[in-house]
Amino acid sequence: MVETKQKNVTLEIISKSPDETLLLGRILGELLSEGSFVALIGGLGAGKTVLSKGIAHGLGVVDDREVTSPSFVLVNEYRGRVPVYHVDLYRLEDPAEVEGIGWDEFISGPGVTLVEWADRAERHLPEERMEVHLQWAGEKNRKLLFCGKGRISQQIVESLRKRWMKEE
Numbered sequence: 001m002v003e004t005k006q007k008n009v010t011l012e013i014i015s016k017s018p019d020e021t022l023l024l025g026r027i028l029g030e031l032l033s034e035g036s037f038v039a040l041i042g043g044l045g046a047g048k049t050v051l052s053k054g055i056a057h058g059l060g061v062v063d064d065r066e067v068t069s070p071s072f073v074l075v076n077e078y079r080g081r082v083p084v085y086h087v088d089l090y091r092l093e094d095p096a097e098v099e100g101i102g103w104d105e106f107i108s109g110p111g112v113t114l115v116e117w118a119d120r121a122e123r124h125l126p127e128e129r130m131e132v133h134l135q136w137a138g139e140k141n142r143k144l145l146f147c148g149k150g151r152i153s154q155q156i157v158e159s160l161r162k163r164w165m166k167e168e
Helices: 018-031 050-056 094-102 105-109 118-124 153-168
Strands: 009-015 038-041 074-080 083-088 114-118 129-136 143-150
Touching: 009 018, 018 050, 018 074, 018 114, 018 143, 018 153, 038 050, 038 118, 050 083, 050 129, 094 105, 094 118, 114 118, 129 153, 143 153
Parallel strands: 038 114, 038 129, 083 114
Antiparallel strands: 009 143, 074 083, 129 143
């Protein structure tokens, strides 16, 4: 028997403003379901928290002003149609530290987990995940690369592609 490894599905979008990034996040949030894991990867100011606000809104978090980067507390939890766990690993010194914040509960729990600076704990990331790589593409523009790792996340990337094309 020959095993074939499924290729990751990707989508690249240039966001021209924070409002566009929020909209993109909202659409993604509407597509996510219980157990989804979103790894946000990018430098300071790349738009990870803005995208997280949009995702939380799409998941039913009523007041997206409560969605802030949890840099000092590591994890914020928001109430939406499912629990939303917003994790920030910026201050993480050792990847093994994630186990002390209830990591296993986030990746196998009933909610959606959004992790900023996810690359700081790469070996602890679940196989089934959505990776979003964000980077500067000009003064206000950001390049977002969505990569579905695993069958479910690949389907979400395809659905996001279709929904985003309707918005443009």
